[in-house]
Every structure is written in structure tokens, then in C-alpha cells.
Amino acid sequence: MTDPELANSHRDLRRDLHQHPEPAWCEFYTTSRLVDELEQRDIDDLLYGSAIHAADSRRNVPDEATLAEWRERAREAGAREDVLDTVGDGFTGAVAVVERGDGPTVALRVDIDALPITEADADDHDPAAAGFRSTNEGYMHACGHDAHATIGLGVLDAVLDSEFAGTFKLIFQPAEETVSGGKPLAESGVLDDVDSLLALHIGLDHPSGEVVAGIDEFLAVRQFEATFAGDSAHAGARPEDGDNAVQAMAAAVQNLYGIPRNSAGGTRVNAGRVGGGTASNIVPEAAFIEGEVRGETTELMEYMWERAERVLDGAAAMHDCEVETDRLGDAPSAHSDAAIVDVVDRVAHHTDGVDTVVEHDSLGGSEDATYLMQRVQDHGGLAAYVGVGTDHPGGHHTPTFDVAERDIAVGIELMAGVVHAVADAEPVS
Amino acid sequence: MTDPELANSHRDLRRDLHQHPEPAWCEFYTTSRLVDELEQRDIDDLLYGSAIHAADSRRNVPDEATLAEWRERAREAGAREDVLDTVGDGFTGAVAVVERGDGPTVALRVDIDALPITEADADDHDPAAAGFRSTNEGYMHACGHDAHATIGLGVLDAVLDSEFAGTFKLIFQPAEETVSGGKPLAESGVLDDVDSLLALHIGLDHPSGEVVAGIDEFLAVRQFEATFAGDSAHAGARPEDGDNAVQAMAAAVQNLYGIPRNSAGGTRVNAGRVGGGTASNIVPEAAFIEGEVRGETTELMEYMWERAERVLDGAAAMHDCEVETDRLGDAPSAHSDAAIVDVVDRVAHHTDGVDTVVEHDSLGGSEDATYLMQRVQDHGGLAAYVGVGTDHPGGHHTPTFDVAERDIAVGIELMAGVVHAVADAEPVS
């Protein structure tokens, strides 16, 4: 087995992105840098800004002050003003199109956002040792999206440098971590002509040299914020004047977790962040729950959602409070099509650096690539979600997460091979 | 101090009543026996049946099967058919009127119902030793209402045997233990011409020889039954099909006790009897709470009631259940008027067998004589609630409760004295 190596230009890109981690909908520097790269290549179309998002379907877009702060950071890091003008209101990401004559349309989707985690600064953390640790203190590429974006561009380069016949679309999706970017991108229609969609993730506890041909069992998810409003009162002098929002919230928490199990499959519920009240001697007038429900199918998630809304409403009513429940991000369940998974399986067996191919694995969590997969499948296309192993020192979403650059090269070779094979196979009749 | 002694006829009455304890609204034998006694006396009017009750205000009347069972028991014990015809649908109790020329109208209210408690059968329990233990197994005069009824008749005899000038009304009230008899009696109007109302209780942890001139601090109370209806399901195969009435009930219990304290005074809440479900493997479709709320004032009780209804409704809604909340018995708060309390105080100091007079004491619990007191006070009259001590071996509402018959005689002399004194004092201008 030859040892794959990452091209210098790809390595530089990966490290630059790693140094500039940006949260969901604020990937301003990232988008600018990617647009720059794309414009230097022989592509046929380049879309970004509101052209690639159904604006009303975006969720979790930060407030204007936060957007402005990140625009300013991007500007200081060297982002282009013209790109900022186009994407600066929370329309991040980009789509590149390469048309090479007759043949199917194959798309590759990669995600680009980072996480609010402070990156490790120890010598045994490679990005710190090698000088490309996060410069946005408190934020970090702790889930490998810097590698994903690099793989995307690497595959594009491979396609451009080949005899590929057909159309290739490269999708840089923002806001995956808040499961918010998939839906507006899907609903924009940019994928509606796609015959085969590929998505991928690096790591996921699979070691270097291992590929998962098809990942399945995405849990459908819906995140929400419930805000309880009651009336405050002095807890000593006038407790009877209060309508206690914390009591309402606590009753909701107790009963959210008590939503019945479902014999049709796994479900989840979590009140992941809660709070309320201002001082020990004041009956709390406000409280909130940031939570989520999930299901092994979209129907199961909707079952949980319906019950959760009922619990939230009833809990508020018990204590004469109002509750407003806002849906934040969500993602449906989805499946990888066997026809593509078979292709991945076959290609992986001939890819340098791959020594093990796992046919199937389950994700366990959620991911809004499913919106894109479902959209393509609903339009008659096929889709698959591929895993590329890497020996990551820390777990995903932890300060010591890292990706072996060699495995980025493997990812590029693998996915480029799959793009070609899928196009040749013309899997859609 | 002369030792008071109970007249033979009064002792016989008391023991006969003690042998025939009957629950609320089923005091059929008791009423028949009292009517018999009253008809043998020189009274001017005798009312019983629907004439003394606002029928729609009655609560907690047992179902027809239960009424029929107790009518049959009464019949077997020798109750008169004509009385049963009049009171047998749950219109128990009686009112006797004595008119003796000009003078104020003075009323004495005593209660007559018993409790679902199995009476002690040991040799040291006097009624058992002396052969007048309950013959209605499972029921018992465990709160002294047999003594109260006897004191009532004793006072009537004293009035008839005296120079009393005015009108005397003797009220035998049913259904005190379920706080259900006071309201319909009050609303019937039989007390609307009363200038001074006296009510009394024996025992209450006061020893023989002690009198409480005025009892106050009755907690207003409302009892209720909440019935939750959901949908059952197999707990293993189809938990998602259930709407769990026990979850709704449990949420209600948790939050009922959490109703805020009130700075205006003491409140209470209790989910005293609860239940639900049928088997460990079935999602429960039904559940119930028998409970109560109280307050140091009627307003405080209503505050608790409003909050309780809200909790019950919200808890049901959380679990997609229906809840029906029925008000059972209730009673307002009330106070003893100082003008009468002063008279009681004065008379008690000259009553044989009384060695201590306590001016005031608080009841702590509830009692629906308050409906009658409030009615009289609302019509411009005065009212007081008097305590007559007795060394009771067991606590109220326990199987060994008993009353010293000597203290029944004290009660008769005391209350007869008060009736005269109140009439002479003409406390109402």
C-alpha cells in the first residue's frame, strides 16, 4: 500500500481553515477563502449568497450584532469585501458547477462550520505544535469540517484533472452543527437535477485506513427553545402574586423525559440547557428550555415533537404561565442507497491507504445532510453517506480532536474515484 | 361542685344512637328516632325532609344503592316508614321550633352523623363493656355526634321546662363529616330569622370540666374529586398508543402541593386518596385524586381552589387526558361573635361540673357549622361555637374515642343556661 500524501496546496488550505474556525451562519472568512480558490479554477458556474438558500427556511441565524462581529473578524483575517457583501447576512456556503459534456450529474456535499469549543494548546495537539491552532479563541474545528472542505476542493481538482463526463456539483454547506444549513440549501433547488449525491464524514471512531461504504440510521432531530413567561413577586412578602416560570419549566422537564417510548423504533428527548429566575428571593417570572427530540424515523421524531409541545403547553398552563416554543434546527432521517454504497465499497477496495472497508454503520446521532439526501431521492436520484476513518486523538466535539492529514488525502482519492465510478455506472436509469 | 348526672332518658337516647351510627345523608334511623322524641314533646313546629334542605346544594349524597342499603338497615332497626318516606332520599336531619311569646329567636345546632370506622371491642372501651357498641359494623360514632344530638334534646327539655321567652329552634344537622350538610340547611332559610345561633362540639382535646367559650379559626375547606381519563395500551407492545392517566395524576399531585404559599394567611392542600391503572403491563387509562384545599379565610381557600383547578387541567393536558373535577363538600371560615362568647363565658363560670373556662381556642380543622353561622351573621344575627370538654380515651376519629356521659349532662346544663342568658340579654339591638 502506497502511503498517500496531502498536496501542499490542500494542506495549506486545511490549515488556514483550521486557524479560522467560524460558527454556523458566520462562516464568512471560510466562504471568502473558498470562493477565492474556486475562482482560480476552470469551473463553469459559481453560486453563493442568497442564490443557494431558501431564505425563510434558515433557522438559528445569529442576531445582527453577532453577524457583525464575525464579519469584522473575517475582514481582519483578510476576507474579501465583495464576498462579505453577498454572504454577510447569514447566507454562507458556496456551490461550484463543472460541466463536462453528456453524463449524469454527480454532487458532493461537504460542511464547513466550526464549534464553540476552546482548542487544546498542548504540545501533543498537532495544530498547536505545528502553529495552526485556532485564532478565534473559544472556537475550533473540532468535528473535522476543515478536512471536509479540503476534501471537497481536492475532489474538484481531481475531477478537473480527469476525463470526467457529466456534471459535477460541489456543495459547501454551512451551519451543519446547528442542523440549520441543510434545509434552506435543499429547498433552494440547487440539487434538484442531481442524479447521485455523495456526502461524507471523517473520523466517527473509525481508524485510519478504514472506510464505511454507507452510513445509515441517522436520527431525525428537531431542536427547540421553549420560553416560559410568568409573573415575578417577592418570595417572602407576596409569594401568591407570582406565576412561577421555574415551576412550569421544571414540570415540563419532568414530563418531557416521560414521553412514552414508541414500539416503532428508538426515540430521544433532551432538555439540554435550562435556566430561569434572577435571585433567590424573587419568584421567577422567566425560564427557558433548549432541547431536542429525535427519532429513528422522521415520523418517530414528529411523534416526540407532538407530545413535547403538549407537555410544554400543559406545564405552562399548570402555573398560569405563557410558553412560546420555537423550532430551531431540524433534520429528517435518511438512508444510503445500496446502488451507490456498492460503488463506494468497490472503489474503496482499490484506494491507496484503505485497508478495511465496512459495508454499513449507523450514525447514532443526527446530521442535516439528510435534507439534501432526501431532496435528491425525492427527485429520483440516489444518495449515500460515506465514512472516512482517521485516528483522532480526542473525541469529536472535544478540545483535542484532530485529523491526520494523510487521511484527508485518502478521502480525496476515495471520493474522486467514487465520483467517476458513479458517473460511469450511470446508476440512474 | 355538684357532680352532674345524665337523666336516664337522655342516657338511653345517647346509647341507642351510639349503637346505630349512620354515615352522612344516611342518618335514617337516627332521624326517625329523633322525630319520635320530638313528637312526644310540646313543640310548636317540626320540620324534616326536603323542607329543611336546598336540594341542589347537597353534595356527597351516596348513590341510590347505598341509600337503599341504609334505609333497609334503619327499617330493621325499627325506623318509622313514614319518616323514611320523607327523608330516605338523602334529606336527613330535623328542625324543632318552640315559640314562647315575645323575645329573640335563639337556635342551637347539633350534628348527627357517624364515621366509617370500626369501633373498638375491648373491655376497656366503655360502649363495648356496657353493651352499646355499634351494631353497624364498620361504622362508629367516633366524633361524639351521638352526644351532640343528646345535648340538643336535653337543652330542648330544659327550655320546655322553663320560663323561656322567645323562640327556640333546635337544628339536627346531617352530613357534617363530609362537610356537606351545612350548606343546604343554611340555604333552606330555616335560620334566617335567628338572632343568636349556638353550635358546640364535645372533646377536642379539652378535658372534662373545661369549657371553651368561643372557638374560632375554622379553616375554610373544599373537598374535590378529580377523575383523569386517558387511553390504555399494552405497555410492552404499544406504549405510544397510551395516554397515561397515572402520569397526569402524578404530575398533578406534584404540582398541587407546590401551589404557592399565601402571605395573607395559612393555606392547605392535600391529595388524600389517589389511585389509577389496572395492571402492571397496561398503560393506565384512568386515575383519580380525592383531595381538598383549605384556607384561614374563605378567600384563601378560593385562592387555593383556583390554583388547584389550573394544576389539574394543565396536568391532564400534558398527557392528552381529560380531567373532570367535581366539588364535593365545602365549608367557609367563620368567627364566634364576642357578644355571645361573653355570655357563654359568664354562664360557664356558674355551671356545675365546669372548673375551667378557656375564653378562646382555635379549631385547626374545618366544620360546616360555619355555613350556618355565616348565614345567621349575614342576616344580622350573632353566632358562637362552644367547646365542652371531656376526657376522651382515644382521639377523635379513632376506634377508642368515647365521651363521658357526665359531660353530656354538663353540656346540657351549660347550653341551656346560655340559651336563656342570650334570650334575656337580647344581644341583637
Place this chain on the structure above:
Amino acid sequence: MTDPELANSHRDLRRDLHQHPEPAWCEFYTTSRLVDELEQRDIDDLLYGSAIHAADSRRNVPDEATLAEWRERAREAGAREDVLDTVGDGFTGAVAVVERGDGPTVALRVDIDALPITEADADDHDPAAAGFRSTNEGYMHACGHDAHATIGLGVLDAVLDSEFAGTFKLIFQPAEETVSGGKPLAESGVLDDVDSLLALHIGLDHPSGEVVAGIDEFLAVRQFEATFAGDSAHAGARPEDGDNAVQAMAAAVQNLYGIPRNSAGGTRVNAGRVGGGTASNIVPEAAFIEGEVRGETTELMEYMWERAERVLDGAAAMHDCEVETDRLGDAPSAHSDAAIVDVVDRVAHHTDGVDTVVEHDSLGGSEDATYLMQRVQDHGGLAAYVGVGTDHPGGHHTPTFDVAERDIAVGIELMAGVVHAVADAEPVS
């Protein structure tokens, strides 16, 4: 397809058992009748009473008064005194052994207990119309165990009437409905020499003519009763003196349902029957939960059990109550071995009256045949659980449940064929 018909003697047995439904551990008449039948046959061994039960592993055995009541009913129905002497303390069921030379040991397990359900009495309910409705009012064979027992005896008759070579064990298991009989039977060791164990269920929403070759996905289950003990107090006068067992129970209910889901598979929890308290004005001193936990694997059930115990203990501690949690019945998960399932599949295709063979189905619920299956599998044998369809008018565990007698005949032919085929195939190497 020939139309199978039930032999007269088998029909009579089935109807006699149907007329005498008996609850778990009280199958006295049933056992006596079966012993009678078995003694009339050419069998080699007959075991019943404490010989077939690990006495200490029995759960849910009714109290002596209940046992005595059912012994008396059995006696009146004609049960044999000698059998009652042997099984009357809750050692019901029987094991018959037929030894026919060399060959594997094949066992068939059928269950025999009934349910506390009042049987329908309408003309369209066959047992009522044909005169063999339950004579134990309030109890009913509403899950087909009368048919199971009859199939067992029918298979025995077929084996006796054949060239079967090997050992055949027929197990009549008591107390399945309370998942209590499987464990003591398994632990008695009577199955430890079994090479192949068959168990079966009739109905389960499969129509007449359909057979399920292998039923799987038994949920492991554990039933429990938690008893909370606090202190009572007068809810108006002394609420602070109470330690409220109903508050503890309600807190437990709320948090039992909130035990986290498990990513390893489905779990269940149910507080199926709860209660507490005595009267609306008394702080409750006692409360209980009859509940259960389940899991798709035994480990998942144990996960739920560990969490449930913690919740119960913590809830009691919160309100200064004691809780005692008794394990009632339980059953592990189990699986049907493919080797036997294949045999069933093959035999079923050649059985009169069978027109559809379903290879696999999931039970959804629980059943303690799994204790026996697991025991046999742990000792190196194989096991399978077979479904025999029937058009049952009402659902299992409902008053109109019934079994077509024709399908009992199908069950006999099918299982007899499987017993022979399994013995011939010598599936254990």
C-alpha cells in the same frame, strides 16, 4: 387442503378447561384434570408438585386464603384430593415423559393459567352459545391457554401413536400470565437434558391457516411492587407531621417514566397500577406502585431495573418515607434457533390446514417461556417459539377472545410433525 377436525376427546378436554379457568399458581382443577389424562396414557414418568419447581424462585404466589379458596373451588369441580395435596400450596403444572429408545430429547412446553377477566355472555361468543362459558365468574381463558394445554395432550397422543424414537417431554407450565412460572420450572432442572425445546402460542393476530415458524424479540421483563410507608397526619390541623407517601409515589412515577432511553435498544417502563391514602383530609401514610420494566435484551431490562430502583429509593427519601421494592415475576429475552425454525417452516408447508407460513415475527410483549428456552440453550440445546394462527373474534385479554377448535387440530398436527422432524434431524451434534 383437508379441513382438520379436533378429536372428540380433545374437544371435551379443551371445553372442560375453558369452563374452569384458574389464575396463576391456582391451576388446581386444571392440574388434576391433566394428571388424570396423563395417568390414562402409556407414559414413562409423570412429575408434578414441588418436584418440578425450584420453590424459592416462585414469585407472585397468592396468599394462603386465596390458595384455599381456589382449592375449594377445584374440589367442588371434582379435583382429586391426592393431586390437591401435592400441588395445593402453589406447585401447579405437570411434566410427562415418554421414552422410546435411542434418540434426542424433544420437549414441548404449553402454559395452562387463565386471567382475571369476566367472559362475554353474548350469543355470538361461542363458549357462551355452546355452553362451556367460564364457571369461575370473573376469570376466563382469554389468552388461549386452554387450547395450548389441549395441543400439548394432542401432541402426546400423536407421539404415543407413532414410531417416535427418543425421549419426549411434555411440560404443562403454570403462572405464565404473571411471568412467574417459567423461572422455578427452569431452575428445577427438568429441562436440562433437553436437546430441542418447542413452545407455541395460538392467535397473536395471525389468522387461521397461518403459521409463524419462529417468534423472536421477546422483551425481557421484570414486574415489581413498590410500597411506600410514611406517616399520616391531619391535613388541616397538622400537615407538618405527615411524611406523605403519595407525594413520594408521585415523584417516583414522574421520574420512572423519565429513565433515559438506551441507544442499545428498546426499553419500557410502566407504573401500571398505583394508589395511596385513605381520605381527602388525611396526609397519606401509605402508597404503592405496581409496575414493570422491559428491554429488548435482558441487559436492557436490567439497565431499566437498576435505574428504577434508584428512582424509587430517591423518591421515598425526598419525602422521608420508606420504600420496599419487591420483585414479582420476570422473564429474560430469548431467541428462536434457526435450525429448529427451519424445521418448523418445512413441516408447516406440509401440514393440513396451513396455507401461509411466516418465517419470523416479533412478539412485542414478554413471555416467560424464555426462561425455559434460555435454560435449554445454556445447556447446549436448541429452542424455538412457534405461532399457530386462529381467527380470534376479540383481542387477547379481552372478554370476547376465542379460539377456533379447528385450529387446535392444526396446532396438534403441526407440532407433532415438528417433534418427529426435530427428533429425526438430530439437530444437536
Place this chain on the structure above:
Amino acid sequence: MTDPELANSHRDLRRDLHQHPEPAWCEFYTTSRLVDELEQRDIDDLLYGSAIHAADSRRNVPDEATLAEWRERAREAGAREDVLDTVGDGFTGAVAVVERGDGPTVALRVDIDALPITEADADDHDPAAAGFRSTNEGYMHACGHDAHATIGLGVLDAVLDSEFAGTFKLIFQPAEETVSGGKPLAESGVLDDVDSLLALHIGLDHPSGEVVAGIDEFLAVRQFEATFAGDSAHAGARPEDGDNAVQAMAAAVQNLYGIPRNSAGGTRVNAGRVGGGTASNIVPEAAFIEGEVRGETTELMEYMWERAERVLDGAAAMHDCEVETDRLGDAPSAHSDAAIVDVVDRVAHHTDGVDTVVEHDSLGGSEDATYLMQRVQDHGGLAAYVGVGTDHPGGHHTPTFDVAERDIAVGIELMAGVVHAVADAEPVS
């Protein structure tokens, strides 16, 4: 009635303090300014720093970073370095002693801390209009302690300017708002020789011209923080690995409010500020409750505390979490002695600017002057808490609270008169 007017020097002091509001234990500028004032006067002793506090009894002292920040602010505002050195670690406040020959020891206690409230900046808010609005943005003298401190110094000036015979102690107490300063001051012993202690509050919804001779019914209070520690887990992938601190907290909240009412008097409980968790998709590993319990007596507060600790422990145990419950500030109940109240009543009737004297009023809330009152009473002295009315435009603890300076002058005259009268009356035999 003469219209009282505040002396210029006192007005300047009040306004300077109002401009420099400092939170509990951070009253550095305030203490420095007061020490400055006291040193300019003919007093016999001046104590501050650790001399006046039992160090281990201090609660709620901010962390060093916060202390450092407020020391720096004080320094910038002109505080004296020597004073900062002495009080800068959270030993704020001061005690001045005047000895004027034989006579009783009379003490006056005033409090000096401010609140984390942003002061109003409108023209109709006098401090804003007159240019002495808070310069510590986000903090405000919203409860009149600037007036209290000024009254204290005013009374000292009156005593110094009089024929007062005895010892006068002026106590500037820090950290009243967090009920933390009273206890360490009391336990330092500086009050142990006091015969008569006076404390006062301005406002409290009493209008200008009204004095309350004796305030009573302080609710005993204890504040606490409970910190729950569990284990986090991915809510989608591994919910079973979590020990959910938010579930524990919610269960605690539900059951804290459900602590039984107490027939011995009013109680309170509040979970005033709660929180937990980090993100919607993480099972929360940490949560907290900042709360309090109160009682009309110290015993009732302890009853609530005992029950609250039990609830917190049980709730944590239910969810396999740890909980650490820290007592923050507390204060006992206390009463005003009639002997001093009578003196206040008498003096008030002859004080300029006072037109109404209310004999008694209840506080409704809590205040840790009670620690000082109790200490004095335990040592054989007497104590009273006096109310001085003022027309305050906004409520206590709101951004528009203000005090009429005329009423500060009334307070000085009243309290100076009381100090003299108490000394003359020699109320302690």
C-alpha cells in the same frame, strides 16, 4: 409643624454615597468615606476591618477577582489606601464608640450596601436630575441604605452635640442585602455590652410624615445554593451514559415547593434562580438551584431547611447525581421589645415632621438586623426596629426608588431623640 431640613454636610454625604453604590462586602469606598467622617469627630473608639467580624461566619463574600475590581473602583473614586488595606478582603463596615460617662449603652445600627440594579436616568428621577446618579453603572442604592448611613452619622452628630450620658455605639453594617453581614458582626461581640439596640428602615411603603414605632414579623430566612453534578453524554448517541443533573434539579424544584405547610405559622420556599446544561444535544452534567426557605419563626425556617435538604438529596439520588448544598446568608426571626417601642412612640409624637405614628407593622420579608437584635436580647438587652416613612416614587429594589432628603432629617431627629430617651429611661434594670 416645622419643616425639617437636612444639613448641608449630611446632604453631601448622602449624595456622595448615592453616587458610589457598592454591593455586599465590597463597600470599600463607602467604608473609607465613613471612616474619614468619623475620624473628624470627637469619638472615643473606631473599629473596622476584621475587628468587627467573626471571619468564619461571613457568607457570600465575592471571589477575589470581584473584590479586586471593587477595590480598584474605590481607589479611583478616592478611597484611602490604609482603609482599603484593612477592609479590602471583605471586612467592610465600621463601628464608632462615644463614651460620655455613666449611663446605659445605646447602639444604632444602619446598613450600607447597595444593589445590582441599573438606576433610572430620567428627568423625573431626582438623583439623575440633580446630578448624583450612580457612577457604578448597574449598581444602585435602591433600598435607601445611603439614607440609613446618613441618618447614622446625623444621630452621632446630635449625640456629640448634646448632654448624652452613657455610651453610644454607631454600627455601619455591610452586606444586608445578601443577609450575610449581620451574623459575623453579631458574633464578633461588639454588641455584647449594649443595653438598647435601635435599627431602622426608611420607606417600606410608609409615606413621609409617618413613623412605625416597632416593626415585627421578620421572616427567618436561609439562602442556599445546591449544585448538582452528574455525567454528560451525547443525547442522541448515548443517552444511557448520562446522569442527568437537570432532571435531578427539576425533580428537586417540583418537590421543594411541595414541602408541607406548617400549622405553627407561615413558611416560604423559593427556587429563585436555576440553571443547567450546555447544549440541546448534550445530557446535562451540571445544574444548580439558588433558593431560600423562610419561616415566621426561626424554628419554622429550620423545619423548611431540614425538609429542603432531604428533597435535594433525594432528587440527586434518583438520578445518580451528587448534590452539594451550601448555606449562603441567613437571618433569624426577631421581635421589637415593647419597652423601646413605647419610647419610640412617645418621642415620635414630638418629632418635627412626623404627623402619624403607627404602633406596629410587620415586615413581611427578612432582614439580618435580626442577628444583632437577637444577640443583644440574648445578652439581656432590648432591641427595636423602627420605620421612618418617605414618599418613595418607585418601589424598593426598583430603578426609580428614591428618598426625600427632608425625611432623612426627620429620621435623624427621631432617632437622636430616641437615643436620648432610651438612655434616660434606663430601660434595663
